[in-house]
Amino acid sequence: MIDILNSFKSLIKLEQVNIDNNLFKLHYKFTVIMLIVFSALLTSKQYFGEPISCDTDDKDRKQLIDMFCWMHGTYIVNKGRNNNILPGIFNEFDTSSEDLKNHTKRLLDKISVQPKDEIIWQKYYQWVSIMFGLQALLFYLPRYIWKHWEGGRMELLVQDLCGPLVPAEWNKETRQRLLKYLMNDNNGHRLYALHYSFCEILNLLNVIFQIRLMDWFLSGHFSLYGLTVGTIQNLNPMDKVFPKVAKCSYYRFGVSSTIENRDALCVLPLNVLNEKLF
Template identity: 40%
Template sequence: MFDVFGSVKGLLKLDSVNIDNNIFRLHYKATVIVLIAFSLVVTSRQYIGDPIDCIVEGVPGNVMDTYCWIHSTFTIPNRMATEVIGKDVPHPGVRPHQEGDQVKYHKYYQWVCFVLFFQALLFYIPRYLWKTWEAGKMKMLVLDLNCPIIAEETKNERKKLLVDYFASNLHNHNFYAIRFFICEVLNFINVIGQIYFVDFFLGGEFTTYGRDVISMTEMEPEDRVDPMAKVFPKVTKCTFHKFGPSGTTTRIDGLCVLPLNIVNEKIYVFLWFWFILLAVVSGLALLYRLAVVLGSQARMYLLRAQARLAPRNEVELVARKCQIGDWFVLLLLGKNIDPLVYKELICDLARRFEGKEPV
């Protein structure tokens, strides 16, 4: 198991300088790790065995397995909705194909690992854009003031550099903040788009998948039709066309077991709940961001909470002088440098804005 997940351990490392927030990290760190881990699991045969095993008379098993994996398998949906395991047939959706039966082909299992990895890349794109646009600005401004031990003289010198920088670049950080806000919007658009993308990938079954699973648990056992078996059947059918000695085509029905779907059904139940939670949290974060952008009073309260050690009147003076971009940079600085140094920085900025030299 360590070999499977060892390749994603690099994503768990913490950045030395924080340039975003916890909700942003849920997208590019937590979700990316989950998706890559799931992609590795579905390709690890030592945990699930062969992804497909088919049984048919007159055709070698390995040939049938390869044929059905390439050409897909199928179930009969109208027999799945009316039959329950253990009552009429042993496997819902599987019976001899009769004329007029609606057939549902299952091809997704060939692509699950690739789709999961592709989704992980999509979740990382806003982070990549923000790192490119940010270009190490916050790391440059921190100036090692996030180190636990720093000489007093060095600290004062670097703090003065920060004060000088803000005094000379006041109101020049709006574009910096707007780019971050754009990435937050992209995160929300991405997770909503991912829900509908997976729904398309699974044939329109994903948007209600988790809800159907919950509804099934509330039903009486004899009335249950497992939605996971409908989307991810463990037993399906496959038709093999074999040429006989005279050149005629013989149609042979085979029964295929898909052990991989035991894993797939759990993966997509988890992803349904995770994407819904992530979409809700990201939507609330956008509402919060809108309130912050439109409300100067809200920005003042947040800066006071970040600079809780500084005098209230000096924090409010700095907040009144700052536009949204300046406020955003100051808030990020507060996440990265020592609280005592941050308090001194706010006090020195307040004195500079009042026309006094910082002490």
């Protein structure tokens, strides 16, 4: 992780010539560094171990089942979120005869055991670190565009003033030439200002896009996440968005070559960190 952070020294070091303001720097310095650190933390097995670990009856196939559940995603059952022991883990039917009949009918009709609106899939889980990396690139993009358009013009104009000592050549005549250039080339300066304003607007549009992107990434739970935290008293809303324990369903052949629907209980350790980062 230290090697990864060392590669971003250029983002941390102070620049002698500023071509943007502090708000602009929050986008391409502070936010980008923060997102890169988040991504590095989530990919570090040194602190969190394996990203998923499933408990199942098929002990001989544990590694295979872990990989299957990692690739295909896990889920929780919404009406089981009030379970004090394992929130989101819900028995798919009780022992009443009516429920057994309904359950059997659903199996025969090859219909999902749970109603569609009661299952919350955790499809985002394996993509969080990649998403943080993509967000870092998007936050740096306006800076990259502005630096390309700026072309080092400001640094060229004040390069003799960047050192601790002002050279003797920087006399009144030199200052007059610089002022004359700044006052006469109005078209070039106007274009310079328009380019900078465009990049500032691009920063704003990027923030709006990031909110929409996160809302889509978390299946609509991001934009109203703060309001949900304030309204729910008895349950932890983070267990709905970032559950620590979830279910995973898979199929296997039985002893008589019948396809069996099996499930596993999976621990998602990275969600301990995800709920804090988001």
